[in-house]
Amino acid sequence: MTEVDDGVIEPLAYRIESTSESFSTGEAVTGTTVDLHITYQKLSAAETEFTRGNMRVPSGLIAVLCIYESSWILDHMEKATISEVESFVFGEESTRRGLSEHLGATELALNQYRLAPGDGLPGGLHTHIDQEEVFVVLDGTATFETMNGKVTVDEAEAIRFGPGEFQSGKNEADSELVMLALGAPRDTDDIRIPVDCPDCNHETLRLNFSDKMTFICPGCNGEHIPRNCLNCGHEDLRVTLGEGTQTVVICQNCETEFERPPLQG
């Protein structure tokens, strides 16, 4: 896990003050701030270098940095007005806007989340074995549960989780949280929860989304079928941090706490 703030990424962080400047290789852009769509223009390797050295972008736009750092150059430009991208509502009026689909991104998962106070990102404590994730807080304060306790991430700060690091993001503040979630590579199919296999004691279970979600043990390949809440029958149970580094499972409807996910059989 790496946490950065404006100070650390200062060479590449700046507020956009004006828009719609354009430039080409060899032109001085000192003191010039440019709109995002300029950065998405098709660039030769030389121009990319030039841009990286001279152009400054806001801290909220790590997506752009990721694209340049991987030397990945778009075939064509796509622009999105985030507020106009279709939103999916969950929790207490929280929304997710899928920007990678909208922009046609092929190597990067990019979502904007607006989380109402008390809401969390979908799913509980989990990790992607095959993807790294970065969260950039644009407004409010995010609280991430990790296996080492909680970490708060404020406005203009970003946090990175490597493949295999368990985390779960929430809005525990009393104002709205707006953040960008980035994942690379874009697609992930090895998502794990920190729950021991009841058969072989392997320390994680992999989520398997075929017809209905089941858990597959990466150790013994056993399949475990989760049950709904034993108290109220609700299906949204989430792994969360209990005392210390112990994990517990909490029903999102009746808040009953279980030591581990109730399983069939």
Ligand SMILES: [Zn+2]
């Ligand atoms: Zn097992």
Ligand SMILES: [Zn+2]
């Ligand atoms: Zn329940």
